[in-house]
Amino acid sequence: xxxxxxxYKQSLDQPENFWAKxxxxxxxxxxxxxxxDDSQAPQYRWFAGAKLNTCYNAIDRxxxxxxxxxxxxxxxxxxxxxxxxxxxxxxxxxxSKLAGVLSSLGVTKGDRVxxxxxxxxEGVMAMLACARIxxxxxxxxxxxxxxxxxxxxxxxxxxxxxxxxxxxxxxRVIKYKPLLDGAIELSDHKPAYTVILQRPxxxxxxxxxxxxxxxxxxxxxxxxxxxxxxxxxxxxxxxTSGTTGQPKGVVRDNGGHAVAMMWTMKYLYxxxxxxxxxxxxxxxxxxxxxxxxxGPLLNGSTTVIFEGKPVGTPDPGAFWRVISEHKVAxxxxxxxxxxxxxxxxPDCLHLKKYDISCMRALFLAGERCDxxxxxxxxxxxxxxxxxxxxxxxTGWAIASNCLGLEEFPVKPGSPTKxxxxxxxxFLGDAGEAVAAGEMGAIAIKLPLPPGTFPTLWQNExxxxxxxxxTFEGYYxxxxxxxxxxxGYVYIMGRTDDVINVAGHRxxxxxxxxxxASHPDVAECAVIGVADNxxxxxxxxxxxxxxxxxxxxxxxxxxxxxxxREKIGPVAAFKVATVVKRLPKTxxxxxxxxxxxxxxxxxxxxxPATIDDPTTLGEITNNLKALGYPKSA
Ligand code: COA
Ligand code: AMP
Numbered sequence: 001x002x003x004x005x006x007x008y009k010q011s012l013d014q015p016e017n018f019w020a021k022x023x024x025x026x027x028x029x030x031x032x033x034x035x036x037d038d039s040q041a042p043q044y045r046w047f048a049g050a051k052l053n054t055c056y057n058a059i060d061r062x063x064x065x066x067x068x069x070x071x072x073x074x075x076x077x078x079x080x081x082x083x084x085x086x087x088x089x090x091x092x093x094x095x096s097k098l099a100g101v102l103s104s105l106g107v108t109k110g111d112r113v114x115x116x117x118x119x120x121x122e123g124v125m126a127m128l129a130c131a132r133i134x135x136x137x138x139x140x141x142x143x144x145x146x147x148x149x150x151x152x153x154x155x156x157x158x159x160x161x162x163x164x165x166x167x168x169x170x171x172r173v174i175k176y177k178p179l180l181d182g183a184i185e186l187s188d189h190k191p192a193y194t195v196i197l198q199r200p201x202x203x204x205x206x207x208x209x210x211x212x213x214x215x216x217x218x219x220x221x222x223x224x225x226x227x228x229x230x231x232x233x234x235x236x237x238x239x240t241s242g243t244t245g246q247p248k249g250v251v252r253d254n255g256g257h258a259v260a261m262m263w264t265m266k267y268l269y270x271x272x273x274x275x276x277x278x279x280x281x282x283x284x285x286x287x288x289x290x291x292x293x294x295g296p297l298l299n300g301s302t303t304v305i306f307e308g309k310p311v312g313t314p315d316p317g318a319f320w321r322v323i324s325e326h327k328v329a330x331x332x333x334x335x336x337x338x339x340x341x342x343x344x345x346p347d348c349l350h351l352k353k354y355d356i357s358c359m360r361a362l363f364l365a366g367e368r369c370d371x372x373x374x375x376x377x378x379x380x381x382x383x384x385x386x387x388x389x390x391x392x393x394t395g396w397a398i399a400s401n402c403l404g405l406e407e408f409p410v411k412p413g414s415p416t417k418x419x420x421x422x423x424x425x426f427l428g429d430a431g432e433a434v435a436a437g438e439m440g441a442i443a444i445k446l447p448l449p450p451g452t453f454p455t456l457w458q459n460e461x462x463x464x465x466x467x468x469x470t471f472e473g474y475y476x477x478x479x480x481x482x483x484x485x486x487g488y489v490y491i492m493g494r495t496d497d498v499i500n501v502a503g504h505r506x507x508x509x510x511x512x513x514x515x516a517s518h519p520d521v522a523e524c525a526v527i528g529v530a531d532n533x534x535x536x537x538x539x540x541x542x543x544x545x546x547x548x549x550x551x552x553x554x555x556x557x558x559x560x561x562x563x564r565e566k567i568g569p570v571a572a573f574k575v576a577t578v579v580k581r582l583p584k585t586x587x588x589x590x591x592x593x594x595x596x597x598x599x600x601x602x603x604x605x606x607p608a609t610i611d612d613p614t615t616l617g618e619i620t621n622n623l624k625a626l627g628y629p630k631s632a
Contacts, residue, residue: 004406004417008269011420011449018420019046019450023255025262026298027061028039028052030227032255036447037232042468044447045454046256047231054235054254055132056226058297059095062088067300068570070274074326075121077307078318079168080201086121091128096223098129105160105193105212109134112237114191115159115283116149116180118139118167119307122197122214122241123283124293126162127236132256134229138237138249141284142167142174143504143570146182148247152239153187155249155457162555164214165204170312177204228399231255237457238286240392241507242466243497245514249457250392252289257395258298259422262452264396266301268609269330269363270387270404270614273300276358279332280319285504286392287365291332294407304328316342317350317399324354330388333389334366334503335373339533342373359383361403365390366503367535368491371412376601378410389415389491391469391477392505394452398444398477399489402576414488421449426483433473436485441495443474499528499536501572508538508592511573512571514566515540517558520548525590526573529599529628539599539626540576541619552578583615595619601629 003007011018016035023035033049052552059072068089075084086094113130115125115137123139130137138156140149144266153161161184167174177196184190197214198206206213235254239247250565271277279291279298296303304326308318310333319341323331345351361384362377369387377385384407399417400410418424425433426440434440446468456463470476478498481491496498497509508526515524522545528536540559544550556576563573583591586609597604597618606613623629 002406004402004408005100007405007420008418012423014042015421015447015449019259022263023047023259025266026052026258027057032231037564038447040474042446042464043454043460045232046253046450047086047259050231050255051228052231052255052258053132053134053226053228054258054294054298055095055099057086057258058128058131059092059293060226062300063092065300067273069263070300071276072297073121073124073303073305074276074304075307075508076322076326078118078313079170079307084121093126093223095128095132096225097218097221098122098125099132099155100221100224101195101212101217102129102135102160103133104217104221105195107133107135107160109229110233111135112138112156112158113495114138114140114153114156114161116142116161116163116176117197117283118142118164118176119282119305120164120197121305122164124303124305127283127289127293128297131235132226132229133224134233138239139284139289140239141282141570142176143284143568145565145568146179146186147566148568149179149183150186151245151247153183153191154189155239156237157189158191159193161191161194163194165199166202167178168201168307170309173201175202175204181207198314227444229254232454236289238289239496240286241505243507243509245510247507248462248466249276249459250286250453251455251457252395252451253454256284256450256452257294260296260396260449261440265295265301267404268297268400268402269300269426270361271296271330275329276302276304276327277330277332278304278306278326278328280310280324280331281334281503286390286395287332290395290593309340311340311344315350316341316345317353320351320354320356323356323359327358329358330361330363332363332365335364335369336367336502336533338364338373338377342376345468345534351380356381360465361386363388365397367500368413374410374412384468386412387415389479389489394448396451399458399491411484411488414484414490416489417487418489424483424489425474426481427471427474434482434554436622437482439480439482439492441471441490442477442479442481442491443471444477445474448475499526499538501538502534504570506538506567506571510567511538511563511571514563515576516543518542518555518559518562519558520544520550520555522546523582525592525593525595526594527599529596530630532630534572537575538571538573539628540573541582541595541622542576542578543580543582544578577626579618579622581612581615581618583619584611585609586611599623599628601631
C-alpha cells in the first residue's frame, strides 16, 4: 500500500489515533481528555479538555528553540517600494506589544477584535496578538464596502477594531478610515475603540475618545504573555458568502486548527521549518488565515506578505521576482492570477529574467484550475503544479495531491484525491451514492477532521440548516462534481448562489438583495457567467416597477454604482441590463440556469415548465447587446 492510501485509510478508520499522533507536533499546556468529543453529534469537538496557545506555538516556541534570528515574516511591497524582514524574535516583540495594547484597552479572552487591514505585516501581527490573549479575531477583506463591514461588526460585536489609514491598490490609495467610520455609523453595535495605523500615504482623521493611534499605543505598551485557552475555544471568525446578504460567520477553534495546519505544512505542502512559503492571497480570505499567517509560522517556516498584484506592480514578472529574491520554496495562488500574468506575458519573457530554481511546487486554489492554465504553468515552470480544492468552512484542502506523502500523476481539471481526514462522497438527490464518473452533490461524511469549522458564530441553527440537514450524517459542501475510477475528484461548480470572481467568493443572492433595494426595481436576477480572466463575473437583470418611467441605461448605471457602494469594488459588478420580464417557470421560479447557459453560449434545453418562452427572446437580445456569449 502506498503512503497516501495507508495514511488515508488510517485517518478514516482510526481518526482519533491518526490525529492524536499529528497533535504531537503542537506544544500543549494541558493534554486532552478526548481526542474527539462526539457527545453532542452532529456537533463534534476535537481535543476537548486540552489547553494551548496558538500564538505561543506560532512564535514563542520557535524563539525558545533556536529560531530567534531566523526570518519569520518577509514584507515585500512593490506599491510602496518597501521590503522588510522580521525575525521570529522581532515578530515576538511586535506581537506581544500589540497584545499589550489590546489588553490595555480592556480586551480579554473570548472578546472579539475586528481587523480591517491591508497587506502589511501589522495585519498578521494583529491576528497573532489576538490569539496571544485569547481574543477572537475577525478579519474583513479590504475590498468590502462600509455596508458589508457594518454587517460583520453587528454580528461579531467587536470591542476593538484594528485598522489602517489606507490600503494601496496598484497606484491608487484607498482610504480605509472613511469606510470604517461609515461602517461604525451604520452598525447598531459600536466598538469602544479603534486602533489606527497611520501610513505615510494617507493621514486618517481621528475621533477623540474612540480612535487610538497605533504607533503611540505601541510605544507606550507593556508586552504581554500568552494566555492558555481551551483547544475548543474559538481562534477566529471569518465571514464568507452564503446565499443571502447575511454572510456566514465561520468559526475556527484553536487546538484542531493548530494540529491541522502543522499536518498540512508537512504532508500536503512538503515544507520544512526554515523554508519560505508564500501564499499570494490576502489576509481577508481563508487562504491568508491558514497559509499567510498560521500554517507557515506554526511550522517554523518563513511567510511572505506581498502588497501588490500579479500584474501591474510593476509588471507580470512580480511573482517571479519575489520568488527568486526571497528564495520561495512553494507558491500558493489562484488560477486567475496566473491567467492575468499569462495574458500580459504569454511567452513568460519576464520569468526568464529570474532564477526561480528555489521553487519546488506551485499550489493553486480558490476556483477550478482550467487545463489551459495548468499546462501553461507546467510548461513554463517545470515543477509540480497542484490544484487543490478547499473552502472557507474547512480551512484547509479537502482534495489535493499531497506532495509530502506521495505524488500522483496530475489529471487536468482534477484536484487529485481526497486528503486524509476527509471521507468525500458523491451523492444523488435522495442521498444515494452515485457511480464513478457520475455527477453528484459533494458531501463529506461526519465527523469533519480537526481544523474545520465546528459551527457558525452564535448561529448553531444556521450551521445545521445550511450544512447538515440535506444529507443526514454528512457535511454538504455546496459543490457538485464526480469521482473517476481511479479515485480522482472533479469539482464542477456550486449547487447554490455562490460564484467565484477572481478567486473571491461572492453571493449572487446578496447582489440581488442590493439591486432589489433600488426604488425603481420590481424584481431582478444576478447570474455568474464564464469569464476568461476572472473565472466568473456577475451580470444583473432588472425589471422596473410599472410606474418607473426611467431610461434603462441610467438605471443600469445606478445599479452598478449601488453594488459598488453596498458590497464593494471586489464584487466586480460591471454589467447590468433592464428587461421587461424575467424568464420563469409556471411556479414562478426564475430560470437563472437557463439565462447563464445563454450568456455562456452553451447548449441548453428550455425547461418544459417555462411560463412564457417569449421572455427568452429579450434576454438573448440584451445579452447580445452586451457582447454575450463571448464566444459568439
Ligand atoms: N482593497 C480595496 N479594493 C480592492 C481590494 C482591496 N484589498 N482588492 C480588490 N479591490 C478592488 C480592485 O481594485 C478592483 O477595483 P476596480 O473595479 O476599481 O478596478 C475591484 O476590487 C475588483 O478586484 P479584482 O477582481 O481583484 O480585479 P483586479 O483587476 O484588480 O485584479 C487579479 C485581477 C486576477 C489580478 C486579482 O483579482 C488577483 O490577484 N486575484 C487573486 C485572488 C486571490 O489570491 N484569491 C485568494 C484565493 S487563493
Ligand atoms: P472559498 O470559501 O472562498 O475558499 O471558496 C470555496 C469555493 O471555491 C468552493 O466551494 C469551490 O466552489 C471553489 N473552489 C475552491 N478551490 C477550488 C478548486 N481547486 N477547484 C474547484 N473549485 C474550487
